[in-house]
Amino acid sequence: MGLFRSLQALLYGLLLICPVCRRGRMSRSLLALHERCPNCGVVFERDPGEVTGGMAINMVASSVVGVAGAIYGALFSGREMAVVIAAIVVATLGFGLLFHRHARGLWVGVLYITGAIYER
Numbered sequence: 001m002g003l004f005r006s007l008q009a010l011l012y013g014l015l016l017i018c019p020v021c022r023r024g025r026m027s028r029s030l031l032a033l034h035e036r037c038p039n040c041g042v043v044f045e046r047d048p049g050e051v052t053g054g055m056a057i058n059m060v061a062s063s064v065v066g067v068a069g070a071i072y073g074a075l076f077s078g079r080e081m082a083v084v085i086a087a088i089v090v091a092t093l094g095f096g097l098l099f100h101r102h103a104r105g106l107w108v109g110v111l112y113i114t115g116a117i118y119e120r
């Protein structure tokens with residue numbers, strides 16, 4: 001798979017669109033993904049442990065948000081440290097919740113690039 005097609009698969013995954021058919025919506029609800037693509041029927045995460053890939057992406061992204069918030073809060077905000085810490089905790093947890101589906105979708109893109117998901 002070429003670089004452009006790989007980046008496209010990652011972008012589709014991030015946007016919660018099936019990277020295989022590029023039409024099916026991966027999102028089932030605010031926090032969950034469909035097991036199969038509603039359009040082409042491909043299974044997004046074939047193995048039960050595949051969810052950990054998305055969790056790892058979400059953990060790294062949330063950590064980046066937390067560290068960036070800590071640096072900004074400590075150096076530039078001028079607020080009390082308790083307020084900064086509370087804001088960082090809320091922002092990091094909120095980001096993690098909102099990004100959960102997208103991280104899993106991104107992981108589905110990685111799985112597609114590596115050949116771990118495929119059309120029937």
Ligand SMILES: [Zn+2]
Nearest residue numbers: 018021037040
């Ligand atoms: Zn599909």
